[in-house]
Amino acid sequence: MADAKQQVHLNGAYYGPPVPPRQRSFRSVGRSSGCCCGPCCLLCNLFKFLLSLVIVLGVVVLVLWLVFRPNQPKARVDTASLVQFNLTDSTTLRYNLSLDLTVRNPNRRLSFYYDRLDARAEYDGDRFGFTNLPTFHQGHKNTTVIRSILFDGTQSFLGDSIGETYRRENSEGFYYxxxxxxxxxxxxxxxxxxxxxxxxxxxxxxxxxxxxxxxxESTGCDVHIF
Structure with missing residues (x-):
């Protein structure tokens, strides 16, 4: 009997706690949460694109450097002969200099094409000799010797400042x-x-x-390519 009364009570109207109404969301007119348009957004997207491009290029360059490991060529002068080096009147230089230049390519994956070469000789910051050198191709792990590079002639200088350097080095026994x-x-x-x-x-x-x-004495040279 108690069960029947309970069943009837359950089948009747049930007044529970009130269900709160669903809150409506409102969007401000002129605002967008997904995308935007305008000069500021275009600049922002352009900046992101350029930043991504720089990062990708940096990674590519790093990978290529790790793969190829580029090294500067090596150069040295093993033999040189100064037959004549006379400065007269502190302005006129008579010279005769010959030397052999050795160039070494230490790279395993890089080769060099020397399409044009010229050499100049300077004393105390002033040029006194100039000559063209033969062109050549240098393969991997290759050594090339450019022989008999000759500077021979007469050069006149303005002023007598070079004379002080010449006299000092002459007394020391060496010219630089x-x-x-x-x-x-x-x-x-x-x-x-x-x-x-x-x-x-x-x-x-x-x-x-x-x-x-x-x-x-054999002398090493500074090489700047990369």
Whole structure:
């Protein structure tokens, strides 16, 4: 009997706690949560694109560097002979200098095409000699010797400042002469050839005064390509 009364009570109307109404969402007119348009958004998207491009290029360059490991060529002057180096009236220089330049490519995957080479000799910051050098191709792990680079002639200088340097070094028994090589070259990577227009090789030579009995010592050079 109790069960029947309970059943009747359950089948009747049930007044529970009130159900709160669903809240309606409102959007402000002129605002968008998914996308935007206008100069500011375009600049923002452009910045993101450029940043992504820089990151991708940086990763590519890093991977290529790790794969190829490019190294600067090596250069040195093993033999040099200063037959004549006379400065008269502190302005006129009579010179005769010859040398052999050795260039080494230490790379396993890069080869070099030296399309144009010229060398100049300088003393106390002033150029006194110039000559063209033969062009050549240098393969992987290859050594090339450019023999008998000759500077021979007479050069006049303005002023007598060079005379002080000449007299001091003459008394010391050695002249310091700079030989600078400038080139136009291509670097070959696989089937690609990259052009470099201003690579240079700088050598500072310590040459004994002619007739002094001194000996020239093999000298390394600074090479700047990459």
């Amino acid at each position: 002469i700079d030989v600078k090589v400038r080139a136009k070259m291509r670097v070959k990577v696989w089937i690609f050839k990259l052009r470099y227009n201003r690579p240079h090789i700088d050598c500072t030579l310590k040459l004994p005064v002619p007739g002094s009995g001194g000996a020239f």
